[in-house]
Amino acid sequence: MAVDLTQVSSVDTEPGELPPTMAAWVIRQEREGEPMDAFQVEEIEVPEPGAFEVVVRVMAAGVNFNNVWAALGKPVSVFGYGDHPEYGHHIGGSDASGVVWKVGEGVTRWKVGDEVVIHCNQASYEDPEVHGLDPMAAPSQRIWGYETTWGSFAQFTKVQAQQLLPKPKHLAWEEAASYGLTYFTAYRMLMKQAELQAGHKVLIWGAAGGLGVFATQLCKMTGADCVGVVSSADKGKLVEQLGAVGYIDRSEFAGMMRKGDETPEQEKERFKASRAFSKRVKELLGEQPDIVFEHVGKATFPTSVYTVKPFGKVIICGATSGYQLDFDVRYLWMRQKQIIGSHFANAWECLKANQLIEESKIRPVLSDTMPFEDVARAHQLMHENKHLGKVAILVGAESEGQGRTAEGAGAIRAEVGA
Ligand SMILES: NC(=O)c1ccc[n+]([C@@H]2O[C@H](COP(=O)([O-])OP(=O)(O)OC[C@H]3O[C@@H](n4cnc5c(N)ncnc54)[C@H](OP(=O)(O)O)[C@@H]3O)[C@@H](O)[C@H]2O)c1
Numbered sequence: 001m002a003v004d005l006t007q008v009s010s011v012d013t014e015p016g017e018l019p020p021t022m023a024a025w026v027i028r029q030e031r032e033g034e035p036m037d038a039f040q041v042e043e044i045e046v047p048e049p050g051a052f053e054v055v056v057r058v059m060a061a062g063v064n065f066n067n068v069w070a071a072l073g074k075p076v077s078v079f080g081y082g083d084h085p086e087y088g089h090h091i092g093g094s095d096a097s098g099v100v101w102k103v104g105e106g107v108t109r110w111k112v113g114d115e116v117v118i119h120c121n122q123a124s125y126e127d128p129e130v131h132g133l134d135p136m137a138a139p140s141q142r143i144w145g146y147e148t149t150w151g152s153f154a155q156f157t158k159v160q161a162q163q164l165l166p167k168p169k170h171l172a173w174e175e176a177a178s179y180g181l182t183y184f185t186a187y188r189m190l191m192k193q194a195e196l197q198a199g200h201k202v203l204i205w206g207a208a209g210g211l212g213v214f215a216t217q218l219c220k221m222t223g224a225d226c227v228g229v230v231s232s233a234d235k236g237k238l239v240e241q242l243g244a245v246g247y248i249d250r251s252e253f254a255g256m257m258r259k260g261d262e263t264p265e266q267e268k269e270r271f272k273a274s275r276a277f278s279k280r281v282k283e284l285l286g287e288q289p290d291i292v293f294e295h296v297g298k299a300t301f302p303t304s305v306y307t308v309k310p311f312g313k314v315i316i317c318g319a320t321s322g323y324q325l326d327f328d329v330r331y332l333w334m335r336q337k338q339i340i341g342s343h344f345a346n347a348w349e350c351l352k353a354n355q356l357i358e359e360s361k362i363r364p365v366l367s368d369t370m371p372f373e374d375v376a377r378a379h380q381l382m383h384e385n386k387h388l389g390k391v392a393i394l395v396g397a398e399s400e401g402q403g404r405t406a407e408g409a410g411a412i413r414a415e416v417g418a
Helices: 066-072 180-193 212-222 233-241 250-256 264-285 301-307 347-358 372-383
Strands: 021-027 039-045 053-062 096-103 115-118 156-160 164-166 201-204 225-230 246-249 291-294 313-316 338-341 365-370 390-394
Touching: 021 066, 021 372, 039 372, 066 372, 096 156, 164 347, 180 212, 180 291, 180 313, 180 347, 201 212, 201 264, 212 225, 212 233, 225 233, 225 264, 233 246, 246 250, 246 264, 250 264, 264 301, 291 301, 301 313, 365 372, 372 390
Parallel strands: 201 225, 201 291, 225 246, 291 313, 313 338, 365 390
Antiparallel strands: 021 039, 053 096, 053 156, 053 390, 096 115, 115 164
């Protein structure tokens, strides 16, 4: 049956009852490739919530890099993970705001009608790690809407009850849907793993991107000075507005980027460019950074290890430019630097971070809000690095600005061109 995209913002049932089917953007294994081709709208059965699960009517969804990877089927296909083998489809989307529509057996903290945002970490209640170590350490740990299906690019999404957080009342649906995955990741990276403190100096790669806009605000809020790396003056202005003491346009230091097949001579030249970059960072911060905030990977990692201060920390959660990293390890051991891996956040960290949004101490940064029909296009733009800050998708919300029930500073609008 063809799906009528003009009807996506309405549903035929009252809260408490699910319709039989819904519109969803679906990736299937046989069409993995460019996001524009991989994502297609289909009519899909609405899932029933199991024990300790909740079905949420999605009012808005957030776009993240993870579903660029899901579309491409790279570096691995998502179809081998989570509940994909059971259902055979991938409904992506790891950020959402919405309304609790039906609760499963055992759910007591949330009721039908509650307005929520959703964090994207899932783990089994039966894993002991969940109850004493960290849910992120559980063997069952999965990112909802990436390693699982039933994500937020659909009229309804199925999640674990522990994923729900109160929707900040002063935010519109699209603002509330835009920040969770990248902000909560940046929060754990800096506040927990890197132990960010007032007075620290921080270098942030991709500072105008999804993670970077929150890393920059967290530094400002904590009293740490940060410099953001960007690829245009417009993005530079945005990161200064968010609280960075300065920015570096990476195109001025294009030679520092590691490709991986350099000859010894080329490697010498590359290192020269890295040194010049490192000098500029020091000029802007007054000293070498205590922390380098990494997610670019292969291209920048050697420069990150070189640039961070002795005893400093390179904290990394991703590898947009490639995940096979190589670097001169002498700069690591001689200067006793640390490399720390980080991945999303646990429910407690998400709750604490969400409170900072409720208090407007950290604000979403929204560059664009698109209609449901633009899910594939939004991911294609992200794949081509033509976006800025965060992009939200309207699903149940008919237009921007709906859903605010209290006064307060909304999202920062990143209106400058990417
Ligand atoms: N493990 C986790 O929990 C987790 C969570 C969130 C994201 N991630 C990963 O982290 C990465 C970034 O995510 P995001 O949401 O921040 O993406 P994003 O919005 O695309 O921002 C990343 C920024 O990195 C910069 N960049 C891209 N390619 C680069 C290159 N070759 N050299 C230097 N800078 C480059 C770009 O900024 P400029 O062009 O302005 O420099 C871009 O704005 C992705 O790979 C994502 O999958 C992991």
